[in-house]
Amino acid sequence: xxxxxxxxxxxxxxxxxxxxxxxxxxxxxxxxxxxxxxxxxxxxxxxxxxxxxxxxxxxxxxxxxxxxxxxxxxxxxxxxxxxxxxxxxxxxxxxxxxxxxxxxxxxxxxxxxxxxxxxxxxxxxxxxxxxxxxxxxxxxxxxxxxxxxxxxxxxxxxxxxxxxxxxxxxxxxxxxxxxxxxxxxxxxxxxxxxxxxxxxxxxxxxxxxxxxxxxxxxxxxxxxxxxxxxxxxxxxxxxxxxxxxxxxxxxxxxxxxxxxxxxxxxxxxxxxxxxxxxxxxxxxxxxxxxxxxxxxxxxxxxxxxxxxxxxxxxxxxxxxxxxxxxxxxxxxxxxxxxxxxxxxxxxxxxxxxxxxxxxxxxxxxxxxxxxxxxxxxxxxxxxxxxxxxxxxxxxxxxxxxxxxxxxxxxxxxxxxxxxxxxxxxxxxxxxxxxxxxxxxxxxxxxx
Numbered sequence: 001x002x003x004x005x006x007x008x009x010x011x012x013x014x015x016x017x018x019x020x021x022x023x024x025x026x027x028x029x030x031x032x033x034x035x036x037x038x039x040x041x042x043x044x045x046x047x048x049x050x051x052x053x054x055x056x057x058x059x060x061x062x063x064x065x066x067x068x069x070x071x072x073x074x075x076x077x078x079x080x081x082x083x084x085x086x087x088x089x090x091x092x093x094x095x096x097x098x099x100x101x102x103x104x105x106x107x108x109x110x111x112x113x114x115x116x117x118x119x120x121x122x123x124x125x126x127x128x129x130x131x132x133x134x135x136x137x138x139x140x141x142x143x144x145x146x147x148x149x150x151x152x153x154x155x156x157x158x159x160x161x162x163x164x165x166x167x168x169x170x171x172x173x174x175x176x177x178x179x180x181x182x183x184x185x186x187x188x189x190x191x192x193x194x195x196x197x198x199x200x201x202x203x204x205x206x207x208x209x210x211x212x213x214x215x216x217x218x219x220x221x222x223x224x225x226x227x228x229x230x231x232x233x234x235x236x237x238x239x240x241x242x243x244x245x246x247x248x249x250x251x252x253x254x255x256x257x258x259x260x261x262x263x264x265x266x267x268x269x270x271x272x273x274x275x276x277x278x279x280x281x282x283x284x285x286x287x288x289x290x291x292x293x294x295x296x297x298x299x300x301x302x303x304x305x306x307x308x309x310x311x312x313x314x315x316x317x318x319x320x321x322x323x324x325x326x327x328x329x330x331x332x333x334x335x336x337x338x339x340x341x342x343x344x345x346x347x348x349x350x351x352x353x354x355x356x357x358x359x360x361x362x363x364x365x366x367x368x369x370x371x372x373x374x375x376x377x378x379x380x381x382x383x384x385x386x387x388x389x390x391x392x393x394x395x396x397x398x399x400x401x402x403x404x405x406x407x408x409x410x411x412x413x414x415x416x417x418x419x420x421x422x423x424x425x426x427x428x429x430x431x432x433x434x435x436x437x438x439x440x441x442x443x444x445x446x447x
Contacts, residue, residue, distance in 0.1 A: 014081055014224040014225045014326060015159070015225065015331065016224070016225055016226060016227050016229070017159055017160070017163075017225060017227070018159075018163060018222060018225045018226045018227060019227055019232070020227075020232045020235055020236055020239075021167070022163045022166070022167060023219055023222075023226055023232055023233070023235075023236035023240075024235075024236045024239050024240045024243070025163075025166050025167045025170040025171070026163075026166055026170075026218060026219060026222065026236075026240075026301050026304065026305065027215060027216055027218060027219055027236055027237065027240030027241070027244075028170050028174065028240050028243055028244055029166050029169055029170035029173070029297040029298065029300070029301045030214075030215030030218050030297075030298055030301035030302060030305070031212075031213060031214065031215035031216060031240070031241075031244045032170075032173055032174070032177070032244060032247070032294055032297065032298070033116050033119065033215075033294055033295055033297070033298030034116065034119035034120075034123075034291050034294055034295045034298070035208075035211060035212040036177075036212055036248060036251065036294075037269075037270065037271050037287070037291050037294075038119070039208045039209075039211075039212055040251075040252060040255060040264065040267075040270050041264060041265055041266065041267045041268070041270050042205070042208060043056060043057075043205045043208050043209055043212075044252075044261065044264045044265040045205070045265045046201060046202050046204060046205025046206075046208075047202075047205060048202075049261060050256050050260075050261040053252055053256060053261065053264070054249060054252060054253060054256075056202075056205060056206065056209055057209060057245075057248050057249055057252055058245070058249060059206075059209075060206070060209035060210055060212070060213050060245075060248075061213065061241065061242075061244070061245025061248065061249070062245075063210065063401070063402060063405050064210065064213040064216050064241050064245070065216075065238070065241045065242065065245070066394075066398040066399065066401055066402040066405075067216065067217070067369065067373060067402040068216045068217070068237040068238065068241045069237075069238075069392045069393055069394070069398055069399070070372070070373045070376045070392055070398075070399045070402065071083075071216075071217050071219070071220050071237060071372070072233060072234040072237045072238070072390050072392070073376055073388060073390050073391055073392050074087045074220065074372070074375065074376060074379070075219065075220040075223045075229070075233045075237075076229060076230055076233050076234055076388065076389045076390045077379075077386050077387065077388045077389070077390075078090070078223070078386075079223040079224060079226065079229035079230075079233065080223060080224050080312070081221065081222070081223065081224040081225075081308045081311055081312045082097075082101075082221065082308060082309055082311070082312025082313070083217065083218075083220030083221040083223070083305075083308075083309065083312075084097075084100050084217070084220065084309075084368055084372045085097040085100050085101050085309055085312045085313055086312065087220075087372050087375045087379070088100050088368070088371055088372060088375060089316070090375075090379060090382075090383070091371075091374075091375035091378040091379050091382065092371070092375070092378070094316065094317075094435075095432070095435050096371065097313070097316070098313065098316075098317055098431060098434075098435045099428060099431045099432065099435070100309075100368050100371075101309055101310065101312070101313030101317075101320070102313075102428070102430075102431030102434065102435075103364055103368070103427065103428040103431065104306065104309045104310070105309070105310050105313065105320070105339075105340075105343075106343075106427065106431075107364075107424065107427055107428075108364065108365060109302065109306035109309065109340060109344075110340060110343035110344040110346075110347050111347060112302050112306075113148060113299055113302050113303060113306070113340070113344040114144070114148075114344050114347040114348050116295050116298040116299045116302065117143075117144035117145075117147045117148050117295070117299055117344065117348060118140060118144050118348065119291065119295040120143065120144065120147050120291075120292050120295035120296055120299065121139070121140040121141070121142075121143035121144040121147070122140060123287075123288040123289075123291040123292045123295070124143045124288070124292050125139050125140060125143065126284065126285065126288040127285060127288050127289060127292070130142075141348060141349065144348045145345050145348050145349070147295075147296060147299055148299065148303075148341055148344045148345050148348065149341065149345065151165070151296070151299055151300045151303050152303055152337055152338070152340070152341035154300070155300070155303050155304055155307070155332060155337055156330055156332060156334060156337050156338070157330060157332075158330055158331050158332060159225065159331055159332060162300070162303075162304045162332075163304070165300050166297065166300050166301055166304060169293055169296055169297035169300060170297050172293050172297075173290065173293050173294045173297050174243075174247065176290040176293065176294070177247050177250075177251060177290075178247075179290075180251065180254070180271055180274065180275060180287075180290070181250050181251055181254040183274065183275050183278050183279070184251075184254035184255060184257065184258045184274040184275070185254055185257060185258075186278065187258045187274060187275075187277040187278045188258075188277055189257070189258055189259075189260070201412075201416075203408070203409075203411075203412035203415075203416070204412060204416055206408075206409065206412070207362055207409050207412055207413060210405075210409060211362070212248070213241070213244065213245075213248075214365075215298075215301070216237060216240060216241045216244075217369075217372075218301065218302075218305040219233060219236050219237050219240070220233075221305040221306070221308040221309055222304070222305055222308055230389035230390075231389070233390075234389075234390045252264075254274065255270055255271075255274055258274045258277065259273060259274060269284075269287070271287045271290075271291075272284050272287045275287055303337065303340065303341070306340055307332075307333045307336035307337040307340050308333060308336070310323045310333070310336035310339065310340060311323055311324055311325075311326070311333035311336045312324070314335075314336065317435075319434065319437075322335055323335050323336045323339060362409060362410075362412075362413040362421065362424075363410050363413040363414055363421035363422075363424055363425055364424040364425055364427075364428045366406045366409045366410050366413070367406075367410060367425070367428075369402075369406050370403055370406035370407065370410070373399055373402050373403050373406065374403060376392060376395075376399050377396070377399070
């Protein structure tokens with residue numbers, strides 16, 4: 001199945017202009033958002049002890065790498081825009097790809113962008129509040145909408161502008177993490193806190209860890225724009241996931257060294273607490289600036305990759321046909337970018353404040369992770385003659401382990417917050433009637 005833009009009536013097509021460094025920055029930039037700063041204490045509570053903290057973060061990194069290996073095989077074998085959409089369509093039929101594209105377009109992607117934009121707004125308000133004394137609601141909405149609007153505009157200008165923005169934000173946030181680690185190590189150790197309430201079970205802690213590692217699969221969505229995809233897709237997935245794992249382990253080890261386990265588990269602003277021991281007056285603002293940069297890097301990466309999913313779905317399905325065009329002038333999926341930005345801004349206006357949508361999206365997201373990972377097995381049997389420049393290391397064990405983890409996380413999300421999980425799955429199911437009432441765009445080659 002060729003790229004959507006390979007059709008003769010399509011005015012422009014994606015160009016291979018993302019280097020290995022660009023690709024790795026996309027992965028690292030999306031993974032490292034605001035989650036590591038906000039969720040480290042909660043995850044520590046579920047881990048129960050200091051060595052459990054390091055273990056659960058290490059396990060999260062290894063499991064994410066197992067999942068990334070499966071995506072690496074699929075992305076190098078089918079280096080087309082759309083990622084999961086392409087693999088699910090080929091493995092199970094067009095309906096599966098449509099459902100994935102539907103839930104990404106309608107809920108998951110604009111929701112993720114809105115959440116990260118609110119994270120940016122929350123910390124940007126600490127640095128400068130144009131409406132002091134107010135409830136903070138207008139300020140957060142203005143900051144969040146502004147971030148989405150500006151970054152969408154940058155990505156509309158062209159792929160080069162989008163990737164340079166991503167590279168800069170990723171490098172700065174990585175250096176910021178290393179700076180926090182260095183400060184935490186030299187900081188005086190504080191007395192251990194007591195009376196921590198361990199209210200989160202291990203399953204929820206693992207869901208939060210895996211969410212914090214979320215983003216390693218984003219490389220698959222821009223596969224058609226990667227230089228030398230046979231090699232660089234695999235390299236970027238492995239390098240990006242491994243680099244984030246090392247950074248997360250170092251950061252949590254630094255927190256444990258400075259604050260102790262109880263201090264980490266009880267902290268409400270763990271990075272600020274660690275840095276303030278050395279910079280008591282400036283610590284809060286420094287951390288707020290770093291979180292802002294981290295959140296912006298995640299927002300930009302989500303905008304960059306998310307529009308490629310809508311573009312791929314629009315090229316195949318008439319109901320979204322307007323999104324399946326690559327703009328000749330800008331060299332970007334212009335309409336998909338604009339619609340995605342409008343949906344994200346709409347959610348920001350409607351929600352009105354920072355909303356954590358992890359458990360809301362977890363069941364649906366990991367259901368598709370599971371289906372895509374199983375597609376490795378299905379497509380090896382269904383399309384054995386397709387050239388696979390990379391085959392999963394440790395196959396089938398590594399892929400099966402990740403599939404089992406997906407089942408466990410789906411179960412954990414449903415049992416912990418059943419109504420929220422069922423709601424997200426229900427919205428995904430609404431895509432089926434929409435699919436039945438439409439048909440694929442005619443004259444689209446299937447092979």
